[in-house]
Amino acid sequence: MADVVGEVRSSAGSANGDADDAGRRRPRRPALSPSRASDFKQCPLLYRFRAVDRLPEKPTRAQARGTVVHAVLERLFTLPAVRRVPDEARALLEPAWRELRDTRPELAGLFDDAADAEAELAEWLSSAGRLLDHYFGLEDPRRLEPEACELLVEAELASGVLLRGYIDRIDVAPTGEIRVVDYKTGTAPREIGEAKALFQMKFYALVLWRTRGVVPRQLRLMYLADRQSLAYAPDEGELRRFERTLEAVWQAILRAGRTGDFRPNPSRLCDWCDHKAFCPSFGGTPPEYPGWPDPSGLGVETALDRVD
Structure with missing residues (x-):
């Protein structure tokens, strides 16, 4: 599309930077990911704690399990079709866990105690x-x-906002229709969770539309814990409105970044927040604002971010 610069990069690309002609790493431009955009919408202070302060969060066994299951499903599709059966998938579990544990030292202690x-x-x-x-x-x-599978995608909107995220799976029919599939290892959500999941899927749909010129025919969420599958069909008008929403979110992030004014937004979700001790809504004091961070980290989304 003439008013949009877009690109799609494979999952082999680095999440931290691209190599220049001399093989050196260049910091990547600041970008908006679905997880960080969702954080800011939920609570600007949560966004600050994660994207600016980079406060550590203790991983859970459920998050690690979700990451392992995602890795197995990705590898399953590298096998010949005839081998994509339950026994083969189960055989991939332990190797996937060992690899995750070795690359993410903070997970090694999940069972130590x-x-x-x-x-x-x-x-x-x-x-x-x-x-x-x-x-x-x-x-x-x-x-x-x-x-x-596990495709890193990027799209630059006409406003200059750069979107970046990972898609669990893309299916393309012989006739060209696109289906975006996202695996969730939890149960099908209630209203708040469903809105958050659809926000993520519309993000992916917008990136694909802006990079390929085709609105995905279907967004499919697969909730493995209770064996439910939810499908949604976006349209151009809806994605145009969603694009404006993301542009507004990014502008709000930049304003907060300039002033350091990331305000808390208390909700029921606070019960699951690792940072309540630093939150003024619960009597805490945030760390001293360190200033706007190295832009290469603003859109970084980890594997743990992408599981529910």
């Missing part, structure tokens, strides 16, 4: 296996040939 760490790890892996079994109850991967 358990009375019977070996038994709890075995049960945890078994629970991940049950989620994979539920996946096979929702679709037959032997009948699918995705165009891409």
